[in-house]
Amino acid sequence: MRAPGTPATITPMDEREIHVRLRVEEIREEFALRDAEQRMAREARPMERKLKELEEHEMAAEQEIAREWRHEHWGREPERPPAWEATPDAEVKRR
Secondary structure, three states, X not given: OOXXXXXXXXXXXXXHHHHHHHHHHHHHHHHHHXXXXXXXXXXXXXXXXXXXXXXXXXXXXXXXXXXXXXXXXXOOOOOOOOHHHOOOOHHHXXX
């Protein structure tokens, strides 16, 4: 099977040149993929940090609300806890 655009008779040098061109193209594609992966990783790192900060902020807010509720109920647990503490499967429903 010959590559598109090659003559009907292929000499050993032509065959080697075709092989080299195909290999160069393959290497370029590998580098392009590697560059894309590195770019995506660079973009993902700040997003992961922001997500972690958001989760920490959310956790702190929930703890603050729980403290305020206990304070309002004279140190006792309220009759109805916050929604995220209401049921054992509340964590599953939140996510």
